[in-house]
Amino acid sequence: MDRPGLHAGYTAVLRDFRLEFSLGGAYTGIVLILLGMGLDSALYPDMQRSFTGARVLVAALIFCVALAMRTHWAQERIQWMTFAWLLLPQLMIAWMIAMTEGAASIYYVGMTLAIYSSGIVLAFGLWQNMVFGAISCLLYVAACAWHAGEAPLSPEFVVNCLFLAMSASISAVFTYFNERARFMLFQLKAEVAQKNLQLEETNKNLADIKGQMLQQEKMAAIGTLAAGLLHEVNNPVNFCMMAIDVAMEEPAARQNALINECLVDAKQGMLRVQHIVSDLKTFAYRKSGxxxxxxxxxxxxxxxxxxxxxxxxxxxxxxxxxxxxxxxxxxxxxxxxxxxxxxxxxxxxxxxxxxxxxxxxxxxxxxxxxxxxxxxxxxxxxxxxxxxxxxxxxxxxxxxxxxxxxxxxxxxxxxxxxxxxxxxxxxxxxxxxxxxxxxxxxxxxxx
Known part of the structure; x- marks a missing residue:
């Protein structure tokens, strides 16, 4: 398969792959978001009502995006649709960080998980993963600044920012190598499929050649048989023909219509035998080159x-x-x-x-x-x-x-x-x- 054709086929397969994994990730994200209500109840019971509403809203929006991804229009833009639904939990988490303890909030872990999932689980492109990591880091900085009322420079904030930056970098590396691995796997499958087609064509040609060789062998056998028949049969046939000609000249044969008719039939039969053997020989001896x-x-x-x-x-x-x-x-x-x-x-x-x-x-x-x-x-x-x-x-x-x-x-x-x-x-x-x-x-x- 040529390089442009290979890339075109890979793009089509990757689109279906991204759709399947994006839908799976969206439904998994909905479950995780709703399960987080237990975390809200344990850590921030006074905020549980507002957090539950936010979680339900985000889960509903992700579900709507997942339904939209089944349309042809969305499937042509599957990376943007995945980017959209994955950004929704980041916005929710950033709001929760701002509403709770800022840089000390445990919710920043959720942002880290989303960054890792974008590179390891979801089939993002490299630049999309880098943009998503950068946006996640900015959302965290904005959430901490909103909570503190000023630019936060606490040790916790610096450490968490470093962890988010590291997560984004690691995720980008994973994305790059995952993309290469997917393409190499597709290339290998395409080469195997092409080799299989070539093998089928070779087998078909071999079967054709085998059939022709069998036919040629049969013709050679017929030729050998016909040559032997021509030699062995022609002599007695010629004797019979001579005897019939002599018999036809006899007065008794001329005067008896029945005998004459029988002799004529016998002569025609002998001529037919000669024709058959001659035709077999002509049919069997084939020319080449x-x-x-x-x-x-x-x-x-x-x-x-x-x-x-x-x-x-x-x-x-x-x-x-x-x-x-x-x-x-x-x-x-x-x-x-x-x-x-x-x-x-x-x-x-x-x-x-x-x-x-x-x-x-x-x-x-x-x-x-x-x-x-x-x-x-x-x-x-x-x-x-x-x-x-x-x-x-x-x-x-x-x-x-x-x-x-x-x-x-x-x-x-x-x-x-x-x-x-x-x-x-x-x-x-x-x-x-x-x-x-x-x-x-x-x-x-x-x-």
Whole structure:
């Protein structure tokens, strides 16, 4: 936190601190003032009636100030309000000293207690504490002079003045160091809070990295599996394809429509096996660094691969696309296939959750300057407004516990960002949702 911001925050916290302690001190002062009636009865019984009236009046005034301190206007001026109510007992004590024994009166102790409380208990500023101590000393001098009828110079007066001056000095020192201690404590708390925020951000980044590493490990495993499948499956598939082609040329197959139809279906099945293994290999082998910059592919081909790979999830879903003739873009085809698989999978899950048929996914793309703008839109229940800004956060998911980690869109967002684009979400809750991203046009000369 910067220094001005730290001081601003400290001032706000100190205002609340001062209000709390000032109210506590005011109520404590009222109790002590009223308990002092016992002292009046023991020392000056002939003055008890007038002293009791003074005590009740001062206690009532302090109570009124305490009530006023709960208003917003007073809270902005809490130090002055505290100064005001703390000065009331000093005025009362000074009057009592003048009305009793002057410099010999025991009431000067009350002034000393008030001075100490201003520096030790109440959160006064240094200059306010010094002014309060000076006023208290002047009130004592005025009270003694009023009682004696002249400037008092008795030993008791001199000693009491020295004690009051010492109390004011000690209180000022306490005020200075208390203020420093409060600020250092607040600064420490602010630094701890800032470190906690940084730690939370670090943990969030680590969780994101962990999720991406898990995803990369899964993709690497799929790539290894796909490579093995491509080698092991292609040979028998090619043999089957050759056998089917030979069988289709036989006169018996040509003359029998049922046999010919079965052979055609078998050939299409073998072609599908080849496509699946090829798509898996393309999806799993991702590029990085310079390879990403040099890579180029036809977006239409990537989209067709993604649609085939999610074919088992998209039954009874009408998927259509409107693409420009030229869809050659720069980047990592496998990574974009992964993004499309995630977007299509989320769209299908959302539509099935809404259960409003027909299920439709519309994929459109158009060139804007040198960027291919892609939109994947479904007619599902859409995204709730309060969730729209959070859908790309790592581990944020609206699925049931155990149904998803909430990493798919976060990783997809990072993939598109790595390609120099932006993945964004649009939705009308209850009607539709759309995921939009853009890719750079390829400048490959061999296009």
């Amino acid at each position: 310079d390879e990403l910059e040099r890579g180029h592919f036809h977006f239409q081909r990537a989209l067709e691969s993604a649609i085939r790979l999610v074919g088992h999830e998209t039954k009874n879903v009408d998927i259509s696309h409107a693409l420009p003739e030229d869809t050659l873009v720069r980047g990592d085809e496998a990574a974009i296939v992964g993004v499309l698989i995630n977007l299509l999978g989320n769209a299908v899950l959302s539509m099935r959750k809404g259960n409003v048929q027909p299920f439709e996914v519309r994929i459109s793309a158009h060139w804007q300057d040198d960027r291919l703008q892609v939109s994947v839109r479904d007619n599902g229940p859409g995204i709730e407004p309060q969730h729209l800004a959070r859908v790309f956060e790592p581990f944020f998911t609206t699925r049931e516990v155990g149904k998803g980690l909430g990493l798919g869109l976060s990783i997809s967002y990072g993939v598109i960002k790595r390609h120099g684009g932006t993945l964004s979400a649009e939705s009308v809750f209850g009607s539709w949702a759309s995921m939009n991203f853009d890719l750079q046009r390829s400048d490959w000369e061999g296009r």
